[in-house]
Amino acid sequence: MNRDEVMTFVKKSLSFLPDKSYIKLYYQLRVGRKLNTNNPTTLNEKLQWLKFNYRFPLQSIVSDKLLVRDYVKEKIGEEYLIPLLGSWEKYEDIDFSLLPKQFVLKCNHDSGGLVVCTDKNKLDHANARSKIEKSLKSNFFYIGREYQYKNIKPMILCEKFISDDGNVPMDYKIYCFNGKPDVILVCKDRFSKNSHKASYLYYDQEWNFIPLNKGDDKLPDPKIPMPKNLDKMLEIAKILSKDFVFARIDLYNINGQIYFGEITLSPNSGFDADITYETDLMFGEKLKIPYWEDIKRNI
Template sequence: MTKISKLIGRETLNSMMKLFAFIPDKLYLRLMYRVRMGKKLNLEDPKTFNEKLQWLKLYNRKPEYTAMVDKYEAKEYVANKIGEKYIIPTLGVWDSFDEIDFNKLPNQFVLKCTHDSGGLVICRDKNLLDMNTARKKIVKSLKSNFYWVGREWPYKDVKPRIIAEQYIEDSCVRELRDYKIYCFNGKAKFLYLSEGMENHDTARISFVNLDWTPADFRRNDYKEFEKLPKKPEHLDDIIMLAENLAKNQAFIRVDFYEVNNRVYFGELTFFPGSGFTLFASDEDDLRIGQMLDIEL
């Protein structure tokens, strides 16, 4: 985090951003880049990965992106591209929290809001679910428009809804590891592995090369894995599927899980970290940026 972010907190900063809805996207992004990254945003000749993501926010806008980031609509989009077998089953979809009939849900499930990245409730035991806390989190999320936080255009018109998904967990590691494939101009270049993301203190993130060796760049806002876990059995398939979904895209991150020897699609992301990722060094940001040709 920048000094300003550390001082007032990320959640407060995001709330402040929404107050500036009257500011045009380009000016807003220049201001926020200065606040979040502590430097000037170069949109005229972007070089770094973060700069190029900001450029894509402004100049790469296709109507289908709205469905691709909608956590409900994306399931159909992805199923049509790579097959239904990779989709986590949906247990229900609702417009409000009060519409949910929890008696009809299994003992374990996941609630997600379709339009943002914060409305998530993981229920491992329905008898222990704190209903008030879950309600407050979901209701708060439904009232927000994720677009205003980082001006990520695809989210602007996503209909706020709630979906329940089947709970999945790998029986061997008792965890859910996320394999996030970074695709540049249709080709996978690297991925990052994440685990324990419910809690920042326990979360682990490591960038990994496609041959499952540690990449030589990293973020400075999360702890890394001390040692890389075993290579997923279906990594080659995951990379192939990611590239299938990345066709004709300048940049997209495609997320998958491998659970009990099965591959599941997670989500599509056009702007990781909203283009404000704090890498360990400016050189890391620049080297990743060199992988992306935004003019194609």
């Protein structure tokens, strides 16, 4: 088994554990360090602390891929939303004859139930149905114990396939600390059949590549062009992250047309093993937990 398969097995094996016990054990297995809950200093540690100490209803709303659309519409306008083609409770309720040639099926309550269809006539319905129905039966909360996912009603939604010259567009993930946009993680070729082709690279706001992942220092200088209207993307990220201590705002940019992707409150559920320890510390220093100094004095 590869690393991801091993960790999936471990997650299932530990699912019976109480939340804090599960998180501490899984954190050590995944990240390779003991979780410090008394004095968290890294981003991963602070995201774990926030899971238990910073909860409010809006977190579940923006984590629901259907409900977040109303939030985005109110904050920045409907023009940034990918057109919604339909939503259903069951796969068999989908009338594919009414859908266009290209579309994206996904579930509203997790990050794994996703089917990208670039040609309806070639869609593997058995595989698509299996993937979506498996996702509908799962509760994403139990994977990383992120409270915001616990009570989301599972639904299927279908969005228009937005294409960048026929390809799945790059994903720009803007890290926002205390409502302030910072670095941008660019995800390229995520759905390529060649897994080695996919890249996940960090850039600063001047579009300089920053080696923040393990092994990035050995990479040649990446040649990913700066997206058009980057300033507008950063402005949108600032608006959408304003209500949260930490949020990653995911956007697409098709020749200057910006589309909202999602709001992620705990990237990698706070178990990011790809960034270096130095990056984890740097991100942790940027994230200021409200009243943390008062909390530490009372521990």
